[in-house]
Amino acid sequence: MSENTALYTLAAQRLTEYMKGKNVRKTPERFEILRIICQTPGIFSIDELQEVMEKKAKFQVSRVTLFNTLRLLEDASLVIKHTLARAAHYECCITPHPMVCLVCQKCGTVRKLESSKIENWLSEQKCKQFIITQPVLYFHGLCRSCMVKKSIKNRKAKNKGKETKTKTKIQKK
Numbered sequence: 357m358s359e360n361t362a363l364y365t366l367a368a369q370r371l372t373e374y375m376k377g378k379n380v381r382k383t384p385e386r387f388e389i390l391r392i393i394c395q396t397p398g399i400f401s402i403d404e405l406q407e408v409m410e411k412k413a414k415f416q417v418s419r420v421t422l423f424n425t426l427r428l429l430e431d432a433s434l435v436i437k438h439t440l441a442r443a444a445h446y447e448c449c450i451t452p453h454p455m456v457c458l459v460c461q462k463c464g465t466v467r468k469l470e471s472s473k474i475e476n477w478l479s480e481q482k483c484k485q486f487i488i489t490q491p492v493l494y495f496h497g498l499c500r501s502c503m504v505k506k507s508i509k510n511r512k513a514k515n516k517g518k519e520t521k522t523k524t525k526i527q528k529k
């Protein structure tokens with residue numbers, strides 16, 4: 357059994373138990389979405405998940421169904437939602453583990469930073485009268501492509517400034 361299949365088996369079992377307890381209807385769509393999520397490493401947005409569902413799994417699913425299913429999976433503690441970016445991002449989280457996320461304040465993408473040093477520090481943290489169920493640390497900033505766009509914009513603005521200066525010089529003559 358591959359790791360992903362084992363992960364899905366465990367997740368599906370947990371989802372079945374959760375739905376039984378909440379009296380929620382078991383639909384094949386929900387399990388198919390869960391299966392794809394278990395195969396999707398890292399953080400994803402609804403748009404990205406919809407693309408994977410349609411292109412790779414050849415499974416047509418509406419955004420409403422995706423949104424509702426993700427909310428159900430979130431309630432069942434099978435998925436974690438990162439709400440800090442402009443568009444919500446999700447991640448498969450069958451067994452909670454500490455994580456460090458990089459959030460781009462310009463385009464809203466969320467990326468995971470692999471840092472065992474910070475992850476270890478996070479897992480050791482304890483709070484008085486508060487149980488930490490999911491230790492997550494967010495860093496806000498600019499992603500690589502936004503950084504490139506910003507430097508191009510700055511360069512253009514600088515060049516424009518130079519052009520105007522030259523024009524004024526010519527006019528003065």
Ligand SMILES: [Zn+2]
Nearest residue numbers: 460463499502
């Ligand atoms: Zn960005």
